[in-house]
């Protein structure tokens with residue numbers, strides 16, 4: 001815990017948020033020698049020590065994994081509510097928000113943020129993604145291209161550890177990988193069928209942030225090989241999967257340059273009108289509700305996309321009456337996300353002599369195949385598909401004693417199952433926005449966020465195509481009991497919140513320049529999902545981490561040149 005006397009509240013850099021992107025900002029800035037302060041609204045979570053359920057067997061959990069009705073009362077807005085991960089769930093009263101239209105906002109408010117909860121899927125973007133807006137005429141042009149970020153993908157991947165293969169696909173550039181997890185036989189069979197029947201489509205092992213072949217850099221982090229337990233979201237005691245807690249934050253702490261202040265709910269960024277730059281950050285202490293200010297030369301905003309929008313919107317001054325850096329009036333607008341509405345599943349009657357053994361913490365992946373080389377569909381952009389396949393088994397447990405034990409040891413094996421989920425690119429629209437409520441405040445006295453986002457016709461058409469294509473691909477593979485549906489889940493269900501502080505070349509149509517600096521307040525960098533000009537189909541966190549490392553490198557260079 002830092003000393004709060006005035007002279008001790010000044011740092012070289014402040015990072016707001018300790019999640020996937022904030023962890024990277026802290027690591028890079030500390031590596032460069034900057035005295036860095038992380039302001040984190042949640043509690044301190046120490047790797048291993050603070051994973052209370054990590055190694056528990058089902059019978060060691062009071063309710064065998066379910067959450068009692070009594071406990072649920074406090075978590076009405078939470079998703080994925082399970083007993084073994086309840087310690088990551090957010091209570092409703094922590095941060096109420098206004099859903100002008102239905103929206104699922106999944107948050108993780110503890111040190112490490114959602115990097116402790118994520119599914120670790122990490123696919124690179126290609127120029128088909130970066131050039132999408134300018135080619136198709138939606139949103140605005142990205143100020144960067146693949147070549148600008150490729151070295152930073154490499155930088156992040158080598159440190160984080162990514163399992164997968166070199167697939168040689170231009171639409172999904174290869175990552176720095178260590179051996180991928182094995183596909184199940186049904187997935188391998190489906191791969192063959194797709195590649196035979198649908199030229200140009202591929203089914204590959206998804207790339208994911210797990211260490212399968214530890215290198216010296218991982219050993220230096222104290223991280224080990226994945227044990228395939230697939231209990232990742234409880235917190236991984238092996239440090240095999242990438243999280244801020246296992247990787248970037250302990251690394252930054254070891255430099256001696258990092259201070260972490262938990263229970264620090266950022267209220268706003270302080271703008272110095274005389275100097276024409278941000279001078280620090282105002283927090284509300286989460287425990288005693290005291291307002292405290294911290295000062296720094298540069299500020300990285302990494303509170304996760306919607307919170308980063310909220311913080312900037314709440315940072316008002318004479319120069320910026322509508323929010324920090326908001327000369328264009330676009331702050332909070334063009335919020336976007338991913339379209340995970342489509343789901344499909346089927347069964348296969350073959351491979352009766354085979355069954356799965358062990359667990360797979362990842363899955364397979366069909367990279368985007370629509371509108372890549374040219375516009376060919378009635379909708380803009382495209383979708384990738386996640387694929388998982390395994391053999392169903394069940395044991396009759398209607399008895400006790402020897403027969404029960406016998407049944408549990410020899411479950412009846414059913415058909416092979418295959419499931420598929422859509423991951424579509426949403427086109428950012430100005431009307432999809434967040435803003436601050438004029439009256440309603442949370443328990444810290446911070447204005448509540450109003451989220452006003454809805455699906456577009458483009459999303460509907462894309463779901464329809466996914467449903468038809470899933471059925472066709474399943475039919476061609478000879479699968480049975482095929483089901484494909486539009487779940488009509490509300491926006492936000494994919495958990496990939498993006499936009500509102502988008503990057504661009506023109507300050508009139510964007511908030512951030514190509515280095516993630518606010519055009520009109522250049523010592524503030526926004527490098528989480530809020531910076532995304534468009535959304536791609538790929539799981540986005542790898543890209544947030546890469547742009548963060550790139551921006552930190554630039555910021556330090558500018559500080560050395562005395563430009564910041």
Ligand SMILES: Cc1cc2nc3c(=O)[nH]c(=O)nc-3n(C[C@H](O)[C@H](O)[C@H](O)COP(=O)(O)OP(=O)(O)OC[C@H]3O[C@@H](n4cnc5c(N)ncnc54)[C@H](O)[C@@H]3O)c2cc1C
Pocket residue numbers: 016017018019020021022023039040041042080106107108109110111112113114115117118119120121122264265266267302303304305307311495496528529539540541542544
């Ligand atoms: C179940 C699940 C599965 C997912 N799977 C994937 C996947 O496979 N691949 C993928 O790419 N992404 C996935 N994601 C999304 C991924 O976790 C996020 O994209 C990523 O964590 C975002 O990083 P971030 O740094 O922007 O935010 P976070 O990791 O959410 O961190 C934000 C941090 O900021 C803190 N904070 C917020 N507001 C304030 C404030 N006012 N003051 C101080 N601190 C604040 C929070 O407490 C938090 O610690 C998944 C998420 C979930 C929940």
